[in-house]
Amino acid sequence: PFVLSKRQAKGWPRLINHVDVEEVWQTLGRDGVAYELRLEPGPTAYRADWPITTMQPQQHLGYAVQWFALAAALLALFIYFGVHQARGSKQ
Structure with a gap:
């Protein structure tokens, strides 16, 4: 099987790439x-x-951009509403 690395993580929880029973x-x-x-x-x-599905690297990049854009939008909304709520409570 395809294994990224044979390195073993120390401590718990362990991170492993392939389960060798x-x-x-x-x-x-x-x-x-x-x-x-x-x-x-x-x-x-x-x-x-x-069925084996193949995804091109462009699709992975597209998903990454999509999720980071969503995270940025949520962060912007969080900051926007936090600032407006703080301004409203000072008055």
């Missing part, structure tokens, strides 16, 4: 589990074959 159990000082249950495919089973 054996490594997690070793870190926790436990033996782990002996069995793993998996649901067989069928009409009532949870579908895990989702």
Whole structure:
């Protein structure tokens, strides 16, 4: 699997890039589990074959700009109403 880095964070809560079950159990000082249950495919089973969607970097940048613009607008409104409320209470 694609892993960003093999560095391990120190302390808790730990930030990990990839869940390696054996490594997690070793870190926790436990033996782990002996069995793993998996649901067989069928009409009532949870579908895990989702289509892979590809997003271009421009879409990520667009979302980032959108959310930062929303944050800036909310900050401006917060400051605007805070100043007007403070001016109103002085009179």
